[in-house]
Amino acid sequence: MEDMEVEKNSEGSSSSNNNNSSISNEFDLETYINNYTGFTKIYRLIFIAENCKPLEVEAYNMALKEVQKTPNLELYNNIINKSHGILEFDPSYIENLSKKNSLQLDKLEQDLNTAKSNMVKDSIRFAQNDLGEFYYKLGDHQNALKCFIRTRDYCTTSKHVLAMCFNIIKLGVDNQNYTHAPSYIAKAEQSPDLDSASNAKLRSVNGLLNLDSSRFKLAARKFIETPFEQSNVFSDIISPQDIAYYGGLCALATFDRNELKKKVIDDPMFKNYLELVPELRELINDFYNTKYGSCLKYLDKMKPILLLDIHLYKHVESLYQKIRSKALIQYFSPYQSVDMNIMAGAFNTTVIQLEREISKLIMDGDIQARIDSHNKRLYARKADQRTTTFEKTVQVGSDFQNSSNSLLLRLEMLNNNISTVSNRKDTDRSNWEHSLHHPHQMFNLFNNKF
Amino acid sequence: MDSFVLDAQNPNPKNLKNLLKYEEQLERQLVSLDNILGALDVRNHSLGQLLVLKAKGADQNKNRNTFIDQCNNFFRNCNFEQVRIAPAQFSSLSKFYTEALFEVRQPIRGVAILKEALNILSDNKPTSNLTPIHTDFLQLCILSKCYHQALPLIESNITHINPEQSSIAIKDILCYFYYSGIIFTALKKYKKAIEAFKFVITAPASALSAIAVEAYKKYLIVNLIQYGTTQHFPRCTPAVVQRNIKSHCKPYTEFVQSFSNGSLNDIINKSSSGAEFFQKDNNWGLVKLSIKSIHRRNIKKLTQTFMTLSISDIAEKVNIPKAKAEQFVLKMIEEGEIFATINQKDGMVTFDECFEDFSGPAILNDLDRNINNIVSLESKIKDMDEKISLSNGYLKKLASGKGTQLSQYEDPMEDIN
Numbered sequence: 001m002e003d004m005e006v007e008k009n010s011e012g013s014s015s016s017n018n019n020n021s022s023i024s025n026e027f028d029l030e031t032y033i034n035n036y037t038g039f040t041k042i043y044r045l046i047f048i049a050e051n052c053k054p055l056e057v058e059a060y061n062m063a064l065k066e067v068q069k070t071p072n073l074e075l076y077n078n079i080i081n082k083s084h085g086i087l088e089f090d091p092s093y094i095e096n097l098s099k100k101n102s103l104q105l106d107k108l109e110q111d112l113n114t115a116k117s118n119m120v121k122d123s124i125r126f127a128q129n130d131l132g133e134f135y136y137k138l139g140d141h142q143n144a145l146k147c148f149i150r151t152r153d154y155c156t157t158s159k160h161v162l163a164m165c166f167n168i169i170k171l172g173v174d175n176q177n178y179t180h181a182p183s184y185i186a187k188a189e190q191s192p193d194l195d196s197a198s199n200a201k202l203r204s205v206n207g208l209l210n211l212d213s214s215r216f217k218l219a220a221r222k223f224i225e226t227p228f229e230q231s232n233v234f235s236d237i238i239s240p241q242d243i244a245y246y247g248g249l250c251a252l253a254t255f256d257r258n259e260l261k262k263k264v265i266d267d268p269m270f271k272n273y274l275e276l277v278p279e280l281r282e283l284i285n286d287f288y289n290t291k292y293g294s295c296l297k298y299l300d301k302m303k304p305i306l307l308l309d310i311h312l313y314k315h316v317e318s319l320y321q322k323i324r325s326k327a328l329i330q331y332f333s334p335y336q337s338v339d340m341n342i343m344a345g346a347f348n349t350t351v352i353q354l355e356r357e358i359s360k361l362i363m364d365g366d367i368q369a370r371i372d373s374h375n376k377r378l379y380a381r382k383a384d385q386r387t388t389t390f391e392k393t394v395q396v397g398s399d400f401q402n403s404s405n406s407l408l409l410r411l412e413m414l415n416n417n418i419s420t421v422s423n424r425k426d427t428d429r430s431n432w433e434h435s436l437h438h439p440h441q442m443f444n445l446f447n448n449k450f
Numbered sequence: 451m452d453s454f455v456l457d458a459q460n461p462n463p464k465n466l467k468n469l470l471k472y473e474e475q476l477e478r479q480l481v482s483l484d485n486i487l488g489a490l491d492v493r494n495h496s497l498g499q500l501l502v503l504k505a506k507g508a509d510q511n512k513n514r515n516t517f518i519d520q521c522n523n524f525f526r527n528c529n530f531e532q533v534r535i536a537p538a539q540f541s542s543l544s545k546f547y548t549e550a551l552f553e554v555r556q557p558i559r560g561v562a563i564l565k566e567a568l569n570i571l572s573d574n575k576p577t578s579n580l581t582p583i584h585t586d587f588l589q590l591c592i593l594s595k596c597y598h599q600a601l602p603l604i605e606s607n608i609t610h611i612n613p614e615q616s617s618i619a620i621k622d623i624l625c626y627f628y629y630s631g632i633i634f635t636a637l638k639k640y641k642k643a644i645e646a647f648k649f650v651i652t653a654p655a656s657a658l659s660a661i662a663v664e665a666y667k668k669y670l671i672v673n674l675i676q677y678g679t680t681q682h683f684p685r686c687t688p689a690v691v692q693r694n695i696k697s698h699c700k701p702y703t704e705f706v707q708s709f710s711n712g713s714l715n716d717i718i719n720k721s722s723s724g725a726e727f728f729q730k731d732n733n734w735g736l737v738k739l740s741i742k743s744i745h746r747r748n749i750k751k752l753t754q755t756f757m758t759l760s761i762s763d764i765a766e767k768v769n770i771p772k773a774k775a776e777q778f779v780l781k782m783i784e785e786g787e788i789f790a791t792i793n794q795k796d797g798m799v800t801f802d803e804c805f806e807d808f809s810g811p812a813i814l815n816d817l818d819r820n821i822n823n824i825v826s827l828e829s830k831i832k833d834m835d836e837k838i839s840l841s842n843g844y845l846k847k848l849a850s851g852k853g854t855q856l857s858q859y860e861d862p863m864e865d866i867n
Contacts, residue, residue, distance in 0.1 A: 420655035
């Protein structure tokens with residue numbers, strides 16, 4: 001408890017960190033964004049600019065600078081439109097670039113045609129690839145995808161196949177559209193000369209894919225399995241810090257204590273990632289050592305930064321919810337009864353708030369306990385084996401009787417050839433339409449009685 | 451007609467069957483039926499009386515009160531042996547009788563009479579053999595609200611029907627279970643009601659019956675009252691029913707849907723948008739009950755979560771006004787649904803856990819009864835199994851199956867030789 005008090009004081013100033021204005025102090029846009037290259041850098045900048053007012057100007061300016069390194073006009077227009085007045089159009093730039101682009105496109109298509117007429121597989125693949133690459137840079141993802149998929153027929157070595165897979169996967173990640181990715185990831189994983197860098201890349205993309213569809217446990221596994229690469233080889237998709245964040249948070253939300261210890265805290269490979277984000281490492285250790293107060297404080301502090309992440313932002317709430325519930329469950333697990341005032345203190349929350357959270361967990365069956373709302377205490381519930389056994393037995397018995405009885409009667413009906421048949425075939429007996437108005441007219445029973 | 455009277459008075463039981471040929475003639479002699487009836491003695495000439503009364507029942511212009519009196523007399527005093535010769539006629543008489551009672555709005559007069567008559571076609575085993583009279587009896591019980599009279603009957607497990615002996619048809623069976631479902635529902639024995647309605651929709655069928663549609667509607671709503679959700683079709687539901695039944699009860703399925711994903715407002719909206727249908731089907735009261743059951747279930751959930759909780763907290767959590775919350779809790783305590791005490795001084799409710807500790811003679815009796823039921827059920831199943839394994843069709847199939855197996859074995863042997 002004393003530790004916590006100290007921490008509370010030292011961090012008292014930043015406790016209002018949901019406020020955007022303090023983000024710019026804690027969050028260094030420049031160092032963050034320099035982890036990335038390629039289009040993801042631009043997309044991330046735009047995302048940050050849209051979601052964080054204080055960083056808007058800086059981010060838009062950076063994005064503009066980046067986009068001017070590429071031939072992508074569409075994105076250029078997009079950024080300027082979105083910036084509503086911060087940035088201005090440069091007509092001469094647009095004119096020059098569009099001329100240059102069409103020239104380049106012509107040249108590449110010409111190359112492709114020459115290659116095709118020469119019938120050399122490798123050069124066709126090369127030309128096709130170049131064209132795809134250029135389309136990708138232009139932002140024409142559909143044509144890029146077409147070109148990349150076409151190279152498939154001209155791949156001769158497994159290296160080529162791998163390159164093709166990565167191109168397609170990259171497209172998917174940039175669009176946040178993962179329909180093609182799983183099959184190409186599987187394909188790439190089967191490739192015989194998979195070096196550790198591409199392996200890392202595949203794992204992390206696989207993690208992203210699972211994160212996107214909210215399969216957090218799988219995502220955590222994939223991120224944790226990602227080999228650590230010193231050189232930032234996949235900066236056009238994801239940074240090592242991201243892997244630490246994504247993997248760590250997903251693991252925290254879904255792993256049990258043993259798994260957390262074995263696979264996250266003691267894992268030699270993932271340790272490297274955690275070193276990159278010391279707060280995250282502290283946070284996970286705190287969680288493991290049941291110092292929930294400081295753990296949750298770290299999490300709160302991290303939240304505004306995580307909300308600026310293009311992949312993670314939509315899952316932050318549900319991940320946080322999961323982590324919190326897990327912390328509550330673990331906190332209570334060794335006790336017979338707990339004073340909710342103390343518990344609320346440990347979780348930096350009010351008793352009323354805590355009561356609401358716990359009652360939800362109890363109703364979902366995650367905590368076996370009952371709340372004494374009057375005295376603000378939480379009591380563990382002992383399962384009465386005898387009673388439950390009796391209840392179950394009686395239930396099974398009556399179910400069996402019901403089902404056997406109706407089964408016997410149905411058999412008897414079949415034996416006697418009695419069944420509902422269409423009116424046309426059997427008019428004399430089962431004239432069921434007649435019977436319809438019978439119950440209708442006669443029983444005005446359930447309308448007014450209640 | 452004199453020949454009919456003479457034949458009917460014939461003391462030789464072998465000749466009684468001849469009487470049946472007069473059936474059509476009688477229906478053309480509506481005016482003289484009362485006279486003929488007077489000439490016959492109810493105890494000795496039961497079959498004759500039965501035929502006369504049945505002919506009279508078909509007459510739309512009969513004097514209903516005299517007809518009912520005549521029937522009462524007949525049902526009380528008739529000779530079972532004679533009546534069993536003409537089960538179809540007896541069933542239709544009981545239908546006419548029921549209808550007449552309904553038309554004069556005095557259904558209660560027939561309850562006791564038909565209860566006795568249950569024995570006639572069921573070999574004196576009314577609790578295991580189903581007859582058309584059973585259906586009429588239940589109908590009268592519902593009309594006169596004498597549910598308790600029907601309870602022992604519908605709580606017993608009926609597994610036998612005998613169409614030759616009782617002339618029972620599919621409509622009687624379906625209606626019987628539909629009616630028992632209604633009675634169980636009225637008595638708030640929802641689990642049993644669900645079983646009864648379930649039987650109606652799982653009965654063998656190659657066409658969709660209107661009775662099954664009505665039963666399915668009630669099945670859905672009673673399920674909501676009891677469990678707050680709905681179950682899938684039981685596995686043995688005929689395909690034709692599974693495919694077609696939902697299109698006949700659209701407002702119901704929509705209402706059920708709103709239960710599984712909707713907020714309270716959504717549910718109430720759905721119920722009022724389908725209100726016209728529900729009222730037309732006379733299920734409006736059940737729909738309202740199912741909405742009320744949400745609050746009850748929520749309160750019940752709270753008892754598992756809390757040991758003490760203030761009334762205002764309950765009201766807030768269940769989303770009802772405070773005054774109503776106390777009423778709800780009080781009512782649920784009274785009905786034994788929850789175990790709790792209300793402390794009005796500080797507005798606290800203390801919830802206790804279920805007190806059912808499964809000891810004592812009552813539960814022992816209950817278990818004993820259930821075990822006995824299952825033992826007798828087992829013997830029934832054995833009988834059925836024996837019957838099937840001795841039946842012609844089964845043996846034939848078995849023999850042909852063996853034949854092919856044998857030939858398979860024989861073929862390679864021949865090759866070797």
